[in-house]
Amino acid sequence: MEALAERSAAVADLAGIPTPAYVYDLAEVRRNHRRLDAALPAGTGLLYSLKANPHPDVLGALREAGARPEVCSSGELRAALDAGWNGDQVLYTGPAKRDAEVAAALRTGVREFSVDSPHAVAQLDRLAGEAGVRARYLLRVNDDQPVPGQGLAMTGVPSQFGADTGWILAEPARFAGGEHAEASGLHLYMGTNLTAVDDLIGQFGRALDTAARLRDALAPHGVRLRTFDLGGGFGAPFAKEGTAGELPGLREGLEALLAEKLPGWRERGLDVVFESGRYLVGTAGTLVTAVLDVKRSQGKDIVVLESGINHLGGMSGMRRLPPLSPHVLGPAGPPVLDALVAGPLCTPLDTWHRTAKLPELSPGDLVTVPNVGAYGLCASLVAFLGHPLPVEVVVDGDRPGAPARTSRVELVRTTDPGNEE
Known part of the structure; x- marks a missing residue:
């Protein structure tokens, strides 16, 4: 539990980072x-x-x-x-x-x-x-x-x-x-x-x-x-x-x-x-993403995030993605929403959860998904619909006060090493 608390604190300290962001704690x-x-x-x-x-x-x-x-x-x-x-x-x-x-x-x-x-x-x-x-x-x-x-x-x-x-x-x-x-x-x-x-x-x-x-x-x-x-x-x-x-x-x-x-x-x-x-x-990674919209539709609470299956959910095509219920970054009230949590993609398949118990949310609030350091971004549908890719942020809990390092995601190079000649 101590390690989990340290990771939560490290992510909370990054409230000013650009989102969406994958945060990795070395x-x-x-x-x-x-x-x-x-x-x-x-x-x-x-x-x-x-x-x-x-x-x-x-x-x-x-x-x-x-x-x-x-x-x-x-x-x-x-x-x-x-x-x-x-x-x-x-x-x-x-x-x-x-x-x-x-x-x-x-x-x-x-x-x-x-x-x-x-x-x-x-x-x-x-x-x-x-x-x-x-x-x-x-x-x-x-x-x-x-x-x-x-x-x-x-x-x-x-x-x-x-x-x-x-x-x-x-x-x-x-x-x-x-x-x-x-x-x-x-x-x-x-x-x-x-x-x-x-x-x-x-x-x-x-x-x-x-x-x-x-x-x-x-x-x-x-x-x-x-x-x-x-x-x-x-x-x-x-x-x-x-x-x-x-x-x-x-x-x-x-x-x-x-x-x-x-x-x-x-x-x-x-x-x-x-x-x-x-x-x-796996437990070294956290996804931080923002709420884009909150509304009611057909009597159902709808929360739309800037991240969906394009940023976390590539395994969904293989029936390997469980329902994802994000956590509010920072202080939060009791659960009042029984929400369908969706991403920004132009497809009804871009859904993380259909009955997420969440506190009241507003556009601009930040939420997190913990323990996505493995098979997170690199296993997701990043090219689908051309939305911006997340940044990746590296922190080091063994070095308190060390600055976080932020980089833009690059797709893995496919050029065969050894062919540079």
């Missing part, structure tokens, strides 16, 4: 990284999934904290390199890649990729050969069954992600690598947004069981697995009050799992890594 990013790192076994690695939020200052804080980058596009790779990571620190993932982006990534020094099919293995082998380098890959696995408790199924269903466990077991030679691309590990991402420690331990245990089956099948084909990327799925609140959880017992549970299913992994020099996006940055 102190919260660091707190979340320390919390998650402490909940994982010593000697394991932690990757940050840039898809959650690629803001340069957020990336810089995570790089300084010791996280490695996981990217899945040329734009994300450019952001990681610009933030100071080297190409050989990057894991390049994604269910399919164009020749041009793989070749460009190889030119920047990327040597580790996640692949999803025999075609992707052959593609990486061919392009690494053309570049005169050796690459390695993690074979992404789509396991036989989904695991319980996940917010979004990433395995056990027909999917563009990974090769089915049964397929690998039936034809292991097709996944065993080539002259220029070596199979070095497995990528076992089972699910997302798991909030219970027991569910997390359950999915990691399932992943390690599958890894053992695949290790035995691939070994006769010369494959020696050294890296086990067990994914993540560490849950965090989205667009509602709350903090990233403490994850009690996770470290002990994972230590026991690894001792049982991957005995002596440290002594054998094996790498066990995890991934996180939303847990690391």
